[in-house]
Amino acid sequence: xxxxxxxxxxxxxxxxxxxxxxxxxxxxxxxxxxxxxxxxxxxxxxxxxxxxxxxxxxxxxxxxxxxxxxxxxxxxxxxxxxxxxxxxxxxxxxxxxxxxxxxxxxxxxxxxxxxxxxxxxxxxxxxxxxxxxxxxxxxxxxxxxxxxxxxxxxxxxxxxxxxxxxxxxxxxxxxxxxxxxxxxxxxxxxxxxxxxxxxxxxxxxxxxxxxxxxxxxxxxxxxxxxxxxxxxxxxxxxxxxxxxxxxxxxxxxxxxxxxxxxxxxxxxxxxxxxxxxxxxxxxxxxxxxxxxxxxxxxxxxxxxxxxxxxxxxxxxxxxxxxxxxxxxxxxxxxxxxxxxxxxxxxxxxxxxxxxxxxxxxxxxxxxxxxxxxxxxxxxxxxxxxxxxxxxxxxxxxxxxxxxxxxxxxxxx
Numbered sequence: 469x470x471x472x473x474x475x476x477x478x479x480x481x482x483x484x485x486x487x488x489x490x491x492x493x494x495x496x497x498x499x500x501x502x503x504x505x506x507x508x509x510x511x512x513x514x515x516x517x518x519x520x521x522x523x524x525x526x527x528x529x530x531x532x533x534x535x536x537x538x539x540x541x542x543x544x545x546x547x548x549x550x551x552x553x554x555x556x557x558x559x560x561x562x563x564x565x566x567x568x569x570x571x572x573x574x575x576x577x578x579x580x581x582x583x584x585x586x587x588x589x590x591x592x593x594x595x596x597x598x599x600x601x602x603x604x605x606x607x608x609x610x611x612x613x614x615x616x617x618x619x620x621x622x623x624x625x626x627x628x629x630x631x632x633x634x635x636x637x638x639x640x641x642x643x644x645x646x647x648x649x650x651x652x653x654x655x656x657x658x659x660x661x662x663x664x665x666x667x668x669x670x671x672x673x674x675x676x677x678x679x680x681x682x683x684x685x686x687x688x689x690x691x692x693x694x695x696x697x698x699x700x701x702x703x704x705x706x707x708x709x710x711x712x713x714x715x716x717x718x719x720x721x722x723x724x725x726x727x728x729x730x731x732x733x734x735x736x737x738x739x740x741x742x743x744x745x746x747x748x749x750x751x752x753x754x755x756x757x758x759x760x761x762x763x764x765x766x767x768x769x770x771x772x773x774x775x776x777x778x779x780x781x782x783x784x785x786x787x788x789x790x791x792x793x794x795x796x797x798x799x800x801x802x803x804x805x806x807x808x809x810x811x812x813x814x815x816x817x818x819x820x821x822x823x824x825x826x827x828x829x830x831x832x833x834x835x836x837x838x839x840x841x842x843x844x845x846x847x848x849x850x851x852x853x854x855x856x857x858x859x860x861x862x863x864x865x866x867x868x869x870x871x872x873x874x875x876x877x878x879x880x
Contacts, residue, residue: 511592511602512672516730518585519674522609523728523822524741525582528575531737531744538745539574541759548764551793553807554800556758563796572621579617580629586610587630601669601680604660608687611650611657612825615694618643647694651709654687658716661687675728675824681717686726688712689719689830696836710842720830722857727821734818741822747815760807763792773878775870779813779862813862828857 524530528538542562544550552558561571586606593603617624626646628638641649661680670678676686691713695706713719720726732740734750746756761781769777770790783790790808793801801807831854839847856871864870 511589511599511606512668514585514592515589515602515606515672516674518582518589518606518609519728520730521582521585522613522824525575525579525613526822526824527741527745529578529741529745531739531741539578545762545795548762548795550759551762551795552800553758553760553793554798558796558798576617576621579613583610583613583617584630586613599666599669600660600663601665602672604657604663605669605673605675605683607653607657607660608683608690611654611687611690614646614650615690615697618646619697647698651691651694654691655712658684658687674730675726682720682724682726684717685720685724686825688716689825689833692719692830692833692837695842696833699836699840706842710837714843719834720825720827722827722831722853722860724830725821725823725827725861726825727823729819729821732819732822739818740820743815743818743820746810747818750818754809760801760809761790761792763794766790766792766808772874774874775864776813776859776862779811779864781808781811783808813864816863826858826861828854828861831857 528540541550542559545552545562560566561568586609589606590603590610593599593606614624614626622643623640624643624646625638626641626649628635631638661683665678665680673679676682691709695709698704698706729740732738736750737744739747739750744755746759749755766777766781768774769780777790781790791801791806793807831850834843834845835847835850835854837843838845838850852871852875855875856868859867859871859874
């Protein structure tokens with residue numbers, strides 16, 4: 469009897485040990501290896517996706533809309549760069565400036581979706597043993613997006629944003645407070661960028677390809693942009709921040725554009741964002757026939773014989789004249805001629821890099837800072853260098869000579 473009980477006991481122990489040892493591997497039905505979880509989505513994966521989205525947000529929407537205007541089209545229209553051709557019905561709310569509560573809601577949601585992803589990158593990257601350099605990159609991109617939200621909407625959720633378990637209805641921070649906080653955040657991001665990056669950072673960084681010094685100059689450029697936006701505030705003194713910028717390597721210079729390209733292709737939804745919204749479809753059709761050159765910017769370019777006009781826009785026909793549209797005019801283009809579409813300088817290829825911060829933008833910031841007495845240097849020379857860089861960036865033939873001629877003879 470005892471012999472039988474011992475056999476049963478051994479069998480029971482073996483049976484229990486088998487299932488105890490194997491249940492995690494074979495019997496755990498609560499973990500699906502094929503499902504995305506918080507554990508298997510790394511900071512690097514989120515950052516790469518967020519960088520692509522940051523490029524998309526420069527344009528407004530995902531490439532491949534096949535004629536649909538993007539959600540920040542109104543900004544280009546209002547500034548005077550683009551205009552409706554009259555081929556489609558006017559947006560009455562936009563053209564009348566009679567803004568309702570739904571206007572601007574879509575870009576708001578998309579911008580906060582991007583910022584949420586970047587906050588996730590920062591949180592995951594700052595865990596013990598994480599990548600502080602990647603966290604710094606996420607903070608720099610976040611600062612750019614938050615500033616653009618403030619410049620568009622004013623007061624926005626900031627300090628309580630993305631803390632969903634704690635704040636179901638995050639408070640709106642004052643625009644000035646957000647600007648002040650962004651300067652501090654960029655200081656922290658710069659300090660993170662000075663750490664040694666793991667090898668995984670270069671692969672994840674589809675903007676600056678692991679160039680940490682360039683990231684720091686990008687952060688400094690954003691700081692200078694924040695300062696210039698406040699230049700007309702009474703009593704504003706940027707000297708402390710300017711000193712930080714200059715002691716940390718300065719700002720982006722000629723040939724140092726920050727752009728993103730994950731491997732754009734000439735296929736629907738895979739084209740570079742600007743080209744995919746304002747260029748040509750994979751089958752060669754104009755993607756946005758209802759949008760063309762605005763007479764405001766076209767008249768400025770033509771009246772000064774600016775050679776960049778041929779890079780911004782295409783003439784309607786070979787050897788033809790440039791033709792623009794008057795924004796808000798129901799007829800669009802009353803002459804009936806085909807309006808000038810977007811040119812090879814900005815819509816040159818389905819695989820082109822999508823700009824995040826063009827080099828010439830940074831150089832114009834520097835020229836203004838010198839003109840205001842914030843930085844040392846020759847304001848006129850800095851301004852002309854920025855103009856020349858815009859010629860180079862747009863691909864104007866013989867750009868240096870063309871820019872020199874324009875500056876000497878044709879500039880307003």
